[in-house]
Structure formats: structure tokens, C-alpha cells
Amino acid sequence: MTFTVAIIGRPxxxxxxxxxxxxxxxxxxxxDTPGVTRDRRPGEARIGDLYFTIIDTAGLEDADPETLEGRMRAQTEMAIEEADVSLFxxxxRVGxxxxxxxxxxxxxxxGKPVVLVANKAEGKVGESGVMEAYSLGLGEPVALSAEHGEGMADLFAALLPFEREEEEFDAEEDDFDAPLPIDPETGEEMEAPLDLNRPIKVAIVGRPNAGKSTLINTMLGEDRLLVGPEAGITRDSISVDWTWNGRRIKLFDTAGMRKKSRVVEHKLERLSVGDSLRAIRFAEVVVLMLDVTIPFEKQDLQIADLVAREGRSLIIAFNKWDLIEDRQAKMAELREMAERLLPQVRGVPxxxxxxxxxxxxxxxxxxxxKVYATWNRRIPTAALNRWLASVLEHHPPPAVSGRRVKLRYMTQPKARPPTFVTFCSRPEALPEAYTRYLLNGIRETFKLAGVPLRLTLRKGENPFENKAKKR
Structure with a gap:
């Protein structure tokens, strides 16, 4: 196994x-603002051929345990306990x-190993601070500049004694564009099985103070993430590994996403929201947390629409359900609002x-x-074209300029999200309303509720186009 290193220091x-x-x-x-980092954040680090896990932490401050700074310090102390060695x-330049x-x-x-690091030691300004670091009694300091990459060789030498033998690891690759398996009895394509060994990447998103970090802490059964009554505590997107009923899950806690007008005014808000957007793009399932007492605010709808446009599968979670008295009536109301306000992800759980x-x-x-399996579904081509033939028989596309658009063939080239291609005579002439009709039919027939669908129209090749006319 590799070893773990915590980065410790004041803000x-x-x-x-x-x-x-x-x-x-x-x-x-x-x-440049002190105290940007609040939670402890792990990452896979490398210096040369030395691989290890690194943990970024909040700046150490002497504060009351009940304050935000005090809770941040508690998170840092947990990182020290978890690590094999600390970089202090x-x-x-300050000394x-x-x-x-x-x-x-x-x-x-x-009582754990500590490597003393004098950062920002580039140039003559930092030389006196490096010499002054000896007074801390933590051994010889490693002089480096994290911003410019200077001193990495010395840091490598300081961390090398902590290296342990690393287990072999086979990289997992997506194989969703590979051909579907063939049924040996019928000769037709079958649906591709899911790889149950891959961790599912789940991003928890929502407005500030919706309870995202609290939910993840409850899932993990520990105070892994910083929580409190203050809105906007989380700034970085933090990933944590979890296992539920044998399935590996990688949870991403994200910063609360405020209205764009507020984000523009503050640089840190822009950086935090940008980090949340990146988490959505790399997630496979997105859980949108809503405060059930004020559901479906404009910002909630914009986040859901963003998830759909990014092609991620979506679940809407209504937090603080313990505050609701008439739960049956409230759930009926929420379902009606979801169907009316979010038609692009019809049937979302x-x-x-x-x-x-x-x-x-x-x-x-x-x-x-369930929604993860739906998002990964590959429907056999034969089944799609049997469905298409039935649709064309009962509801053919309308005639445009006196000529009917002919739909010839449909296939699904990829999943994640389910993406379909239809070959037709005049793609540009097919009305958008009929395209929506096809998508809704696919969603209902093949049970693809709650995931965004893609449908592309292509012009089928004319086999006689390049041949000379026969007399």
C-alpha cells in the first residue's frame, strides 16, 4: 500500500x-484570502516515481471548538491522526x-513523523526564514516553492523513507461504446451487463444550506465533512469513498450554488461554483438536494436543467422531511410540480x-x-426498429411541403446518457414536435424515466445517388 501525507500549517x-x-x-x-480551505481533501500525489495519498487541510487556528474556525481545526487534527506523516x-518570507x-x-x-517545509523560499527573501525554521525543533527544513516547483527533489528525499510497497492496480476503462453481446440462440444483440466492480460517482448538489454535507456525514457514520448552521461552509468539492450493500460509491460533496448575480460579485464564490460544475460533469449520478420547506426555487430548476444538459442521471432528494406533517399530500404536490417544471427529465425519482x-x-x-442502470442501458437495435415500425404505422411523421419524411432505421450507438440515431430522408424537415414525440415514446416504452435522452437525425445514404441513370 501507499502511504498518506497530511499538509499542515497556519492559514x-x-x-x-x-x-x-x-x-x-x-x-x-x-x-490570497486566508482560510479558503475548510474541509480535509484527499488526492493522489506523485514526485518522480514516489506515489502517495496527500490530504489538504484547513489552516490551523487557535479558536473556540464551537466556532467555524474551531470545527475546521478539528478536521485538520483528524487528518493528522489519519496520516502516516505530516508536512508542516x-x-x-514571514519566518x-x-x-x-x-x-x-x-x-x-x-508523536507522528513530521517533515518541516519552508514554503515560498524562492529568492534571497526566504533564506532567513529557512534558517529560522530550525528553531521549531522539527529537524532540518525542506526549502521549496510550491508555486514555482522548486525544491521538489529535496521533498522527494524527505518522504522516501515512508514509502511502502504499493499494490498492483488495474485501471478500469469504460467499455460502453463496444458492440453489444450477441444472443447465441436468436443471433440478436443483447443488453450490455453493468460492471458491478466500478465505483459509482455520485455528486450531491444544491443551494447553500440544503444539507448536503450533513447527508454525507450521516451516510458515512462519522463527522467527515465540516457542517454547521452557517450557509456556504463547503467551498471545495470533496470526494469520499463509501460502500452500500456491497456496491462501491464515490461521493462528491459540493459547494452550494447561489444565484449567478451573487456569484459574480465574489471571486471565491465563482471558484467554488466552478468546482461544483466540474463535479457535475464528472459525476454519473447527480443527487439534487432541495429543502422541502422551500422546494423548486428558480435556482433549483436551473441546476436540474444543467444536469440534464450535461447528460447526467438525476435524483431529486427532499431534505428535512421530518418537518412535514401531512406527508402524503406534500408528496403528491411535489410530484405534480416536478412533472410540470422539469419535463426534460420526466419521471425523475x-x-x-x-x-x-x-x-x-x-x-x-x-x-x-436504478437510475444508474437506466443511464447505462443499451437497447438492442432489433428492439428499437420493431418499436419504430409500430410508431410509423400508428403515427407517421407529417408531410412537409407536400412530401412525407421517411424514417428508415434507428440505433443506439452509446449510453451514458442513452443516445439514439435515426436515419431519415430529410432530417432538416422533421418537426421538432415529432422528435419530442419519438423521445417520449422511447422513454415510456423502454422504461428510461429520469435520465436525459439524446436523439440525432441523419440522412440515409441514397444507393443510386452516384450511379449514372440507365436509359
Missing amino acids: NVGKSTLFNRLVGQKIAIVD LIDA VTPIDEHFAELLRRV LVPLSGLTGAGIDKLMTELL
Whole structure:
């Protein structure tokens, strides 16, 4: 197995910058404002041929445990306990501060290995800070510049003694565009089976204070994510691994998505929302958390529409269900609103739950597995064309300019989301209303409720187009 490294230090010493440098991607939000990072965020890091797990943490501050800063510090202390070794960062340009000395003592009491890192040591300005770091009594400091990539060789040498033998890992590849298996008895295509060993990527999204982090903590059975009454606590998209009834799940907690007018005013809001949008694009199932006391706000509808446009499968979860008295009447009202306001994902699963108590989580996961299987479905070509022939017999496309559009053939070239191609005589002339009719028919006939569908029209080739006319 690989080893785990936690990046520790007071606010604004460059922890997230070093995290991004080691994982090779700009996935942690970086800004000059102190205290940007709040949760602990893991990532797969590499220096040369040395591979390890890195944990970005919130800046250590001496604060009351009940405050937001105090809860952030508790998350950082959990990361120290979880890690095999800590990278204790100081700002070499500022030198050693009383806060650095305080937390150096805390790390010594924990008794785990510590590598002292003097960040921002580029140029002559940082040299005095590097020498001053010896006073912390944590051994020889590693001088580096996370922003410019200087000093990585020294960091490699400092971490090398902690390396353990790594298990072999076979990369999993998507195989959804491969040909469907053939039934040996009928000779027709069969539906492709799901790979049950792949973790399902699930993004939990919604407006601020909808209860996303609380739900994930309840699922995990631990205070893994920072929560509290303050709106907008989560800033980075944090991924955590979970197993439910034997199925591997990768959960992504995301920042609350506010109205665009508010986001534009604040740089950190823009960065957080951008991180949430990236989580949606890489997810396979998106759980949209709504506060059941104020459901289907304009921002909720915009998020649902975004998920559909990105082609992700969707579940709508109504949090705080324990506050509702007449639950049957409320559920009927919510179903009516969903059908009316979200026609692009007709039949989307609606799940009432309580993130605080855990009620409804099993129902949520059952629906999640169903919608994930639907999103991955590949319908055999023969079945699609039998359905198309029946549709054309009962409701053929309308004549346009006195000529009827001929639909010849339909196939599904890919899943995730289910995407169909229809070959016809004049694609540009087929009315949009008839295209919607086809999509609704496919959704109803083949039980594809709750996932976005794609339908492309192509012109069928004329076999006589390039041949000379016979006399």
C-alpha cells in the first residue's frame, strides 16, 4: 500500500498550492484570502516515481471548538491522526510566528513523523526564514516553492523513507461504446451487463444550506465533512469513498450554488461554483438536494436543467422531511410540480429524506442504483426498429411541403446518457414536435424515466445517388 501525507500549517502558507503541485492538477481552490480551505481533501500525489495519498487541510487556528474556525481545526487534527506523516508548512518570507511555534508543539505531542517545509523560499527573501525554521525543533527544513516547483527533489528525499510497497492496480476503462453481446440462440444483440466492480460517482448538489454535507456525514457514520448552521461552509468539492450493500460509491460533496448575480460579485464564490460544475460533469449520478420547506426555487430548476444538459442521471432528494406533517399530500404536490417544471427529465425519482436522522437513505440508494442502470442501458437495435415500425404505422411523421419524411432505421450507438440515431430522408424537415414525440415514446416504452435522452437525425445514404441513370 501507499502511504498518506497530511499538509499542515497556519492559514495562507501555501498548503493548497503545494497540494495542487503534488497531484498535478489545479483541483484545490487557491486564493490570497486566508482560510479558503475548510474541509480535509484527499488526492493522489506523485514526485518522480514516489506515489502517495496527500490530504489538504484547513489552516490551523487557535479558536473556540464551537466556532467555524474551531470545527475546521478539528478536521485538520483528524487528518493528522489519519496520516502516516505530516508536512508542516511555514511561510519562509514571514519566518517563524508564535502560531507556528504553538502548532509545532501540538505536532510533537501527537508523536507522528513530521517533515518541516519552508514554503515560498524562492529568492534571497526566504533564506532567513529557512534558517529560522530550525528553531521549531522539527529537524532540518525542506526549502521549496510550491508555486514555482522548486525544491521538489529535496521533498522527494524527505518522504522516501515512508514509502511502502504499493499494490498492483488495474485501471478500469469504460467499455460502453463496444458492440453489444450477441444472443447465441436468436443471433440478436443483447443488453450490455453493468460492471458491478466500478465505483459509482455520485455528486450531491444544491443551494447553500440544503444539507448536503450533513447527508454525507450521516451516510458515512462519522463527522467527515465540516457542517454547521452557517450557509456556504463547503467551498471545495470533496470526494469520499463509501460502500452500500456491497456496491462501491464515490461521493462528491459540493459547494452550494447561489444565484449567478451573487456569484459574480465574489471571486471565491465563482471558484467554488466552478468546482461544483466540474463535479457535475464528472459525476454519473447527480443527487439534487432541495429543502422541502422551500422546494423548486428558480435556482433549483436551473441546476436540474444543467444536469440534464450535461447528460447526467438525476435524483431529486427532499431534505428535512421530518418537518412535514401531512406527508402524503406534500408528496403528491411535489410530484405534480416536478412533472410540470422539469419535463426534460420526466419521471425523475423523488426521494424524501432527513440528512440529520438518516431516514430515507436506503430508499435514496435503491433509486440511485436504478437510475444508474437506466443511464447505462443499451437497447438492442432489433428492439428499437420493431418499436419504430409500430410508431410509423400508428403515427407517421407529417408531410412537409407536400412530401412525407421517411424514417428508415434507428440505433443506439452509446449510453451514458442513452443516445439514439435515426436515419431519415430529410432530417432538416422533421418537426421538432415529432422528435419530442419519438423521445417520449422511447422513454415510456423502454422504461428510461429520469435520465436525459439524446436523439440525432441523419440522412440515409441514397444507393443510386452516384450511379449514372440507365436509359
